[in-house]
Amino acid sequence: MDLYIIVFYLFALITLASAAIVVISKNIVYSAFALLFTFFGVAGLYVLLMADFIAVTQLLIYVGGILVLLLFGVMLTTKVIRVDMRTATVRTFPAVVIVAALAGTLIGIFWSTDWPQSPASDGFERTIPQIGEMLLTSYLLPFEIASVVLLVALIGAAMIARRERKAL
Amino acid sequence: MLHEIIQWLRTPGLHHFLIISGILFSVGVFAILTRRNAIMVLMGIELVLNAANINFLAFSRYTSGTLDGQVVAIFVIILAAAEAAIALAIVLNIYQNFSTVNIDEIDRLKD
Missing domain, CATH: 1.20.120.1200 (NADH-ubiquinone/plastoquinone oxidoreductase chain 6, subunit NuoJ)
Structure with a gap:
């Protein structure tokens, strides 16, 4: 083994x-x-x-x-x-039926599809430098948008959670 | 036949990871469908996102041979973090107003 x-x-x-x-x-x-x-x-x-x-x-x-x-x-x-x-x-019970059908469909599709296999799938070496390079070149715009999204989420979460109730 | 199944089980590859992610996705959908507690629904969403990430990484490793799938997985994790923060803030606010987080008892947008 x-x-x-x-x-x-x-x-x-x-x-x-x-x-x-x-x-x-x-x-x-x-x-x-x-x-x-x-x-x-x-x-x-x-x-x-x-x-x-x-x-x-x-x-x-x-x-x-x-x-x-x-x-x-x-x-x-x-x-x-x-x-x-x-x-x-x-x-x-209906959820079990739906989820069983969903799982069966998914696994059937995964099983029966003939996925293309890459010829040289010997794994990657040095993923971190490559990922950093890709984040700052071809994925620069999504990277910047993600930073803005995180900032908005931070401010929004603080605003929503700290909203003061009006004095009753 | 049995020999083929054992041989298949002994060579973990793309199909194995895809099937695991399929099962994980279905379990997450089950949590979303059946639970009344909003936080349990959130946990189901996290399971679904993890299943999607396993798919991205499996295809990145076995099919494309590039690291694009890993970069997309990073964005998925970032969005999951933002989503969890916002959703928890909304849940806390709902709890202040309704004293419950059972999503089938919350049916008013306004008092």
Whole structure:
């Protein structure tokens, strides 16, 4: 057995099992912590896809930023003292049917399509200098727009969350 | 037949990553469809975005052979961060006004 295969199935198992826990668990805090393992597993898959920089970015932004933000949201909007962390699910059966159909269709398409394979798929070397060069040459405009979007999101989030209620 | 399946399982390639991302996408859609809590819906959206990112990186690695997919994945992560910040701010504001974050109980735009 090749080490690559073992690691691939390990990360795939971590990702899919913890994603299932995220969806199935009734306790929203358990869901949030299972999401942590999903993000770790996805980062491992990124490493296997020769995307080391994206994997580190995933860990920094998703685990360090978005997950902490989600946990803050959970703690600020659930009644922790009254132990009301359970969240209900609605329309489970039709959703299962729809999602099963969706997954079947997607996997069928992925399976049956004859994807073109690049001849020299020996992986990349030195991805970070190349990504930096591409961000400042061919992807310069999206890069700048992304910075503006982040600024707008920062100001907008602060404005929305800090809006003062009128004195009643 | 069995031998072919084992042989297929032993050579992780483009199809394996695509199938994992397909399952992850479906799980995320399931969370979006069934949960009442707005934050759980957000977690479902994050799962969907991660599935899309796996697809970008898999095609970048196995099909195109260039790094364009990785650059697009960076933009997806940036937008996910912005989206999470804005959505959490909206959820907190909704909680202040309605004292609940169950999306089927929030049916008024204005008092």
